[in-house]
Amino acid sequence: MKNDKANLKTHPTWGGRFQKPLDPRVEQFHTSIHFDYRLLPYDILGSITHAHMLAKQGLISQDEAALIQHGLNKIIQLYQAGELVLDAKLEDVHMNVEFLLEQHIGEVAKKLHTGRSRNDQISLDIRLFLRDAIDDILHLLDSLHTILQALIEMHQDTTMPGYTHLQRAQPITLAQHLGAYSAMIARDKQRFQECRARMNYSPLGAGALAGSQLPLDRHYVASKLHFAGIIENTLDAVSSRDFAIEFCSTSSILMMHLSRLCEDVILWATEEFAFVKLDDAFATGSSLMPNKKNPDIPELIRGKSGRVFGHMIGLLTMMKGLPLAYNKDMQEDKEALFDTVDTLKSCLGILSPFLQSLHFNSNKMAQAVKSSMMNATLWVEKLVLKGIPFRRAHEIVGQWVLLAIQEGKDLDTIVDTEIKASNGVCRS
CATH class of the missing domain: 1.20.200.10 (Fumarase/aspartase (Central domain))
Known part of the structure; x- marks a missing residue:
């Protein structure tokens, strides 16, 4: 198995047409296993389903699909137990799973990628x-x-x-x-x-x-x-x-x-x-x-x-x-x-x-509500209900607000005074 592993690292699964191994600096820059390992459970789920589809279509045998599933289940068990060792030289989660599967079940693992690309x-x-x-x-x-x-x-x-x-x-x-x-x-x-x-x-x-x-x-x-x-x-x-x-x-x-x-x-x-x-x-x-x-x-x-x-x-x-x-x-x-x-x-x-x-x-x-003049809009709407045009009502209440600020009084006190002074025209 060690020789197989060394061979896989020197000649990746896509390496048939290449005459040189990857430069180690490329390997380090290229790898994604340090983050895409999180996809391993999903990669295995998809692979198990893919294997059963291949068997259903006669592309592999039912026994081979069962063996593949057994090997993949073993990998996920090791992953869940925190005992799985992944290798950056194998690039990504897909190649790590495929290599580990071959370790567990042998040559049949090479049939899993039939009809599939990364x-x-x-x-x-x-x-x-x-x-x-x-x-x-x-x-x-x-x-x-x-x-x-x-x-x-x-x-x-x-x-x-x-x-x-x-x-x-x-x-x-x-x-x-x-x-x-x-x-x-x-x-x-x-x-x-x-x-x-x-x-x-x-x-x-x-x-x-x-x-x-x-x-x-x-x-x-x-x-x-x-x-x-x-x-x-x-x-x-x-x-x-x-x-x-x-x-x-x-x-x-x-x-x-x-x-x-x-x-x-x-x-x-x-x-x-x-x-x-x-x-x-x-x-x-x-x-x-x-x-x-x-x-x-x-x-x-x-x-x-x-x-x-x-x-x-x-x-x-x-x-x-x-x-x-x-x-x-x-x-x-x-x-x-x-x-x-x-x-x-x-x-x-x-x-x-x-x-x-x-x-x-x-x-x-x-x-905070009582200590402010937040009822000003309410008074505008009361004047509108009395038939005063909105813009005029807005101006009237604005003047009352200014008066309340200048005299240091609350708005309701000013309003009561102004309503009385207007002979109840604005009384609600």
């Missing part, structure tokens, strides 16, 4: 990976949405200032404010569901780009792997990464929403606002200042949104100039996808318990 193989692996990732993200979004709804129910009567331009605008309730984010999260969930549905088509059988003259049953593979169907155009199947870009775009929108929610909490936790108190278990302190209580969790989520945005831009830039079909540039998609998935899971996983831990200061919120 081009359609990697497209399949990524789709299977993202399909599972989206299912996990949807579960986390359900949890976040449930927590937001519970807070909304709890704070139906909690009055607070509503803001535009970060200036107090009109009175609202905390339920209204949180309800806006709940609606955003609901749309995010819908976008992920739609993204999953669009990517849920099998590329396997497309080969390198032109399909195969072998009697492959692409629909059989798609059905066994629970895809909605196959990608009909074989060039599209291997050269498109729009499904990955869509995932990163959908993720970016979600992270933007989470970042805005976190920004609100960060502001509310300041002494200047004091609308919310951070729980000790979900805040940090300062190594110098004993008085500090820092909102690290929402700050980190706000910061991590930028890396997700960057991954989306990176994928778009990577793909924008590529001719059909597959190009090696596309190897760069995986790290962006993996980090996007990890970031979303991490942020969603901590945000839900963080929100549950918050202590809202309803008295402070109500006081």
Whole structure:
């Protein structure tokens, strides 16, 4: 086996027409196993299904398919036990699996790649990976949405200032404010569901780009792997990464929403606002200042949104100039996808318990409403109901606001005085 391994490293599976081994510097630059190893479970799942399809079509025997499945199951067991040793000299996850399979079952392993290219193989692996990732993200979004709804129910009567331009605008309730984010999260969930549905088509059988003259049953593979169907155009199947870009775009929108929610909490936790108190278990302190209580969790989520945005831009830039079909540039998609998935899971996983831990200061919120002139718009609408044109009503109330500021009085006091002076013309 050692000699076989040395031979494989010197003459890769694609090395028949080459007369020199790869320069070691190329091997190091070229390899992707240090990140695409995460696709190994999906690579094996696709390979087992592919093997059974080959047997069904008479391209290999049923016994050979069973032996291949046995060997692949052994590899996944070693992977799950943390005992699998992968080799960078074998380039990627696909070649590592194929080499390990040959170690376990011998020459039959060489039949597995019949009718298949790494081009359609990697497209399949990524789709299977993202399909599972989206299912996990949807579960986390359900949890976040449930927590937001519970807070909304709890704070139906909690009055607070509503803001535009970060200036107090009109009175609202905390339920209204949180309800806006709940609606955003609901749309995010819908976008992920739609993204999953669009990517849920099998590329396997497309080969390198032109399909195969072998009697492959692409629909059989798609059905066994629970895809909605196959990608009909074989060039599209291997050269498109729009499904990955869509995932990163959908993720970016979600992270933007989470970042805005976190920004609100960060502001509310300041002494200047004091609308919310951070729980000790979900805040940090300062190594110098004993008085500090820092909102690290929402700050980190706000910061991590930028890396997700960057991954989306990176994928778009990577793909924008590529001719059909597959190009090696596309190897760069995986790290962006993996980090996007990890970031979303991490942020969603901590945000839900963080929100549950918050202590809202309803008295402070109500006081902020009373101490401002946020009922000015209400008075404009009362004048409109009295038949005064809106622009004129707006001007009248604006003058009352100015008078209240100049005299240091609240708006209602000024309004009462002005209504009396106008012989009740404006009385409600």
